Amino acid sequence: MIFSAYFTYIVTYLLMTAGLFIVIARGNLIKKLIGLGIFQSSVYLLYIGPAKLVSGTAPILAQGYSVYSNPLPHVLILTAIVVGVATLALGLALVVRIREAYGSIKEDEVLAEDKANTSTTGHA
Amino acid sequence: MSLSSHLPALQVVIPLASAPLALLIRQRHLCWALMVFVSWVSLAISILLWLQVSDGSTISYAMGAWAPPWGIEYRVDSLNAFILVLVSGTAALVVPFSLHSIEHELHQQQHYLFHTMFALCLAGLLGITITGDAFNVFVFLEISSLSTYVLIALSRRRQALLASFQYLMMGTIGATLIVVGIGLLYLLTGSLNIADIGTRLQSVPANRALYTALAFLSIGLALKLALFPLHQWLPNAYTDAPSAVSAFLAATATKVAIYVLLRFYFDVFGLQLLESTGTLMLLMLLAIAAMFIASAIAITQANLKRLFAFSSVAQVGYIMLGIAISNESGLTASLLHIFNHGLTKGATFLLLGVVAYTIGSTDLDRLRGLGRLMPLTAFGLLLCGLSLIGIPGTSGFISKWYLVLAALEAGHWWLAFVIVVSSMLAVAYVWKIVEVLYLQQPDSGAHLQRKPVLTMAIPTTVLCIATLYFGLDTRFSLGAASAAAKVLITSITGAAP
Numbered sequence: 001m002i003f004s005a006y007f008t009y010i011v012t013y014l015l016m017t018a019g020l021f022i023v024i025a026r027g028n029l030i031k032k033l034i035g036l037g038i039f040q041s042s043v044y045l046l047y048i049g050p051a052k053l054v055s056g057t058a059p060i061l062a063q064g065y066s067v068y069s070n071p072l073p074h075v076l077i078l079t080a081i082v083v084g085v086a087t088l089a090l091g092l093a094l095v096v097r098i099r100e101a102y103g104s105i106k107e108d109e110v111l112a113e114d115k116a117n118t119s120t121t122g123h124a
Numbered sequence: 125m126s127l128s129s130h131l132p133a134l135q136v137v138i139p140l141a142s143a144p145l146a147l148l149i150r151q152r153h154l155c156w157a158l159m160v161f162v163s164w165v166s167l168a169i170s171i172l173l174w175l176q177v178s179d180g181s182t183i184s185y186a187m188g189a190w191a192p193p194w195g196i197e198y199r200v201d202s203l204n205a206f207i208l209v210l211v212s213g214t215a216a217l218v219v220p221f222s223l224h225s226i227e228h229e230l231h232q233q234q235h236y237l238f239h240t241m242f243a244l245c246l247a248g249l250l251g252i253t254i255t256g257d258a259f260n261v262f263v264f265l266e267i268s269s270l271s272t273y274v275l276i277a278l279s280r281r282r283q284a285l286l287a288s289f290q291y292l293m294m295g296t297i298g299a300t301l302i303v304v305g306i307g308l309l310y311l312l313t314g315s316l317n318i319a320d321i322g323t324r325l326q327s328v329p330a331n332r333a334l335y336t337a338l339a340f341l342s343i344g345l346a347l348k349l350a351l352f353p354l355h356q357w358l359p360n361a362y363t364d365a366p367s368a369v370s371a372f373l374a375a376t377a378t379k380v381a382i383y384v385l386l387r388f389y390f391d392v393f394g395l396q397l398l399e400s401t402g403t404l405m406l407l408m409l410l411a412i413a414a415m416f417i418a419s420a421i422a423i424t425q426a427n428l429k430r431l432f433a434f435s436s437v438a439q440v441g442y443i444m445l446g447i448a449i450s451n452e453s454g455l456t457a458s459l460l461h462i463f464n465h466g467l468t469k470g471a472t473f474l475l476l477g478v479v480a481y482t483i484g485s486t487d488l489d490r491l492r493g494l495g496r497l498m499p500l501t502a503f504g505l506l507l508c509g510l511s512l513i514g515i516p517g518t519s520g521f522i523s524k525w526y527l528v529l530a531a532l533e534a535g536h537w538w539l540a541f542v543i544v545v546s547s548m549l550a551v552a553y554v555w556k557i558v559e560v561l562y563l564q565q566p567d568s569g570a571h572l573q574r575k576p577v578l579t580m581a582i583p584t585t586v587l588c589i590a591t592l593y594f595g596l597d598t599r600f601s602l603g604a605a606s607a608a609a610k611v612l613i614t615s616i617t618g619a620a621p
Contacts, residue, residue, distance in 0.1 A: 023293060032293060040300050047307050073310070076259055080303065083266045087296050090273055094289045101282040110286055 008049030015042035027107045029098065033091045040084045047073040047080075128172070132185040132198040135169045135208065135254055136264075138162055139247035143240050152235035156223050159239045163215040166246065170208035177205045180607065184256070192256065193317035199256030203608035206459065207253045207383045210466050214375040215246050217470070217583035222368035224577045225477045229366040230278050238278055238366075244271035245372070249380050258306045258316045261384060262299060265348070268380075269295045272373065276365040284364035287357075294347055294357040301344030308337035309392065322392045322615070334393075335401060341388055342403060349381035351407075351444060352414030355437040362433035367477030370429060374436055375470035379462045382443055386455075390612040395450060408448035412542055414441030419549035423556060428479070428486040431553060432472050435512055438550070439465045442543070446527050449539070453530035455609035456602075461523035463601050464511070464594060468520055471587035472508040475501055478580050482572045488557075493566030498576070502561045504588045509554035511591050514547050519594040522602070 003010075015038055022035025051073035059068040095105055102110045127134075142162045146155045177183060177200055185198040200208075219242070226238055248268025252261055273295070277288035310316055312333055313324040328334065343354070350358040358378075362370045389398060398404050415438050422434035443465070446458030476486050478501050483490060495502040511520035524543060531539035594601045 020297070023297065029289065036293065036296055039297065043300055043303055043307065046304060047310075050311055072316075073307075079259075079263060083263070083270075086270055087266070087292065090270060091289065091292055094273070094277060094285055094292065097277065098285045098289065101285055107286075114283055114286070 008045055012042045012045045012049065015039070015045065029095045029105045029107060030092075032107075033088060033095070036091070037084065037088055040080070040087075044077045044080060047077045130185075131169050131173055131176075132183060132200055132254055133187065135166065135173065135212075136198075136247055136251045138165055138169075139243050139250065143243035143247065146236055146240040146243055150236045152232065152239075153223075155236045155239040156219070159219045159222075159243060162243065163212065163219045163246065166212040166250065167209075167216040170205065170212045170250075173200050174202075174205040174209050174604070176200075177202050178604075178607065180610075193315050193320035196260050197256040197317055197319075198254050199319065200254060201608075201611050202604065203386070203459075203611045204253045204383065206463070206604045206608045207380065208250060209604075210379065210463055211246070211249050211253060211376045214372060214466065214470050215242075217587055218368050218372045218375075218474070220579050221371070221474055221477065221583040223579045225368045225481060225580060226366055228481065228574075229280055231280065234278055238275065241271040241274045241278070242369075242372070244268070245275060249376055252380050253383060256318050258309065258318050258321065259303075260316075261318075262303050262306060265299055265302065265384075268377070269299060272361075272369075272377065275369045276361055279364055279366045279369075281364050283360075287360035287364040291357040291361045294354075298344045298347030298354075301340045301347070303344075305337045305339075305341030305344060305388075308333050308340065312337070318387060318391055322394070325392065325394075330397060330400070334397070338393055338397065338401060338403065342385075345381055345385045345388070346410075349378045349385065349444075350437055350440055352410055352418055352437060352441060355414070355418070355440075358437060359430050359433040362436070362473075363427060363430040367473065367480050370433075371470050371473035371477060374432070374473045375466040378436070378440055379466055382440070382447075382458075382462060386447065386458075386612060389447070391615045398450070404448045404450055407444055411441040411444035411448055412546075414438055415445070415542070415546040416549065419546060419553065423549065423553045425553075426488050428488060428491070428557070429473070429476055431488075431557075432469065432476070435550070435553065436465075436469055438546070439469070439512070442524070442527060445539070445543070446530060449530050449534050449536070451530060451534050452606075452609050452613045453526060453533050455612050456606045457523055457526035457530045459605035459608050460526055460601055463605065464519035464523045464591075467587060467590050467594060468508050468511040468518075471504065471584065471591050472512075474580075474584040474587055475504045475508065478576055478584055481580065482574050482576055484573050488560050491560055492564040493561070495562040496566055497572060501576070504584065505561065506554075506558060507588055508591060509550075509557055511595070513550040513554055517592070517595050519591050519601070521595055522598055526602075 019035045019039025019042060023032050026032055051070040053067055053069050056067045056069035057065050059071055098110060099105050102113055104110055139162055142158055146158055149155050180202060183200040186192055187196040187198060226235060230238055245268050248264045248271060251264030255261055255264060273288045273292045276284055276291060309321050312328055313321050315321050315324055347354045362374060418434050418437035422431050425431035425434060443458045443461045446454045480486050511518035514520045514524035528540045528543055
């Protein structure tokens with residue numbers, strides 16, 4: 001009973017920590033972006049979960065419906081999803097450019113090449 | 125309805141609408157002319173707004189005529205009008221500067237993208253500042269952040285790509301944490317209007333969700349405002365970005381995040397909660413750590429842009445220290461330092477833009493004897509350095525003076541000592557610059573690659589003079605800062621039961 005009452009919160013928590021862990025622990029830039037996506041998705045659930053009522057409908061007055069879900073968080077998350085898509089698109093575009101400039105999408109390899117470059121030429 | 129009653133909306137709509145316009149125009153000189161016009165109109169609007177609220181009144185503007193707290197409210201009081209003037213004023217100087225500055229730092233066919241993104245960034249920062257709606261803060265935060273990532277990545281230096289990517293990671297995590305905090309506040313109160321959340325929270329007994337919201341918002345905003353140790357994105361971003369972008373970001377971006385923190389801390393959570401949870405103590409410790417550690421790291425840097433970026437992290441520490449002291453003089457000192465440090469760092473990075481344009485580098489070992497090659501620029505850098513230390517006669521002195529006074533007033537005499545000692549570290553890194561610029565001989569083959577141009581010289585001079593002027597005549601800065609601090613203090617006492 002308690003588990004089902006807190007189900008969305010538990011999933012939110014798991015997604016949030018998993019996403020953040022991937023961002024921190026992975027050196028591959030694409031995997032980092034995937035982690036970031038998961039991290040952001042957890043927030044969508046945090047907003048939507050409490051707003052949805054069991055058997056609740058869209059708040060349109062009509063015969064036979066008296067339980068409504070809260071529409072505001074749904075709309076807010078629509079905005080947040082758009083922001084998330086834009087962030088992901090920009091991140092992927094940056095990874096493409098990084099791959100063109102360095103020939104790698106591993107963070108440590110890119111950093112190592114930057115270091116090697118500045119030590120030989122002094123200034124790039 | 126006259127036009128003047130729509131000023132709060134126009135403040136954001138004009139830069140926002142100019143972004144797609146610049147994208148359509150594409151011709152780089154026309155885009156630049158458009159942006160000069162837009163940034164100056166923005167400055168005029170923010171000054172008008174500031175004049176309207178300078179008597180302590182509040183302008184409430186219902187977006188789309190939906191009455192607050194249901195609709196989105198734009199709310200101007202003497203606190204955010206002050207920040208609006210800083211942001212749009214910096215933009216009005218940086219945009220003219222950018223014409224020649226980006227010529228060699230960006231590919232020419234991308235100049236219109238620079239102006240588009242700059243317009244979006246300006247709209248975002250102004251939007252964060254002016255809005256009274258918590259979720260709207262997040263949306264504008266992302267508008268300004270996403271455009272900033274692009275602005276940094278536009279630089280020709282390939283290091284800028286990774287700097288931008290790292291900033292995107294940190295910035296998005298920060299923004300997501302903020303949105304979690306706002307979501308929890310919404311679940312607690314059922315409102316998204318910041319002032320309304322504050323009033324409704326008074327009838328909510330402190331509980332775990334409130335503490336969690338405070339923690340999420342604090343850490344998310346600490347990431348955005350580059351509070352030590354969450355500052356890692358800042359040095360790379362400032363170093364690798366085009367000069368005009370560094371100048372604009374250094375003067376405004378972190379300051380706006382600090383403003384959001386002030387709003388949430390004092391209008392929503394209230395001083396009692398901040399004290400009982402130890403948030404202020406933690407802020408104070410991190411601020412002191414920033415003042416010492418970031419200044420010490422700045423001493424070891426070989427690139428001037430990076431050096432001043434670390435100095436920015438240290439200066440954020442001073443601003444946060446004033447907030448942590450949290451009496452009226454502490455807040456006044458913080459707001460004063462937001463303004464004065466914005467001027468000083470804006471001037472510094474514009475000067476570095478001039479150096480990058482004429483010398484082609486901001487590495488210290490390429491700048492030997494700059495005092496002889498470019499006496500005025502070198503003198504400007506010296507002036508900004510003195511202001512960062514807090515020498516009397518510069519604007520940096522005024523804010524540090526008030527910070528020390530606030531510390532004494534709160535009975536923390538040891539804090540006054542800490543402020544003075546940490547300023548010694550600033551002396552060390554400024555001395556390092558002075559030594560290179562004035563005491564070392566120029567390399568025999570050293571010469572200016574290009575002559576400085578008027579569009580760069582004028583904005584830079586204006587900011588340098590402002591750095592001096594606000595050190596001598598504090599009527600505007602101190603008056604505005606103390607009026608803004610009063611707004612915060614009254615909202616605390618109003619919130620206390």
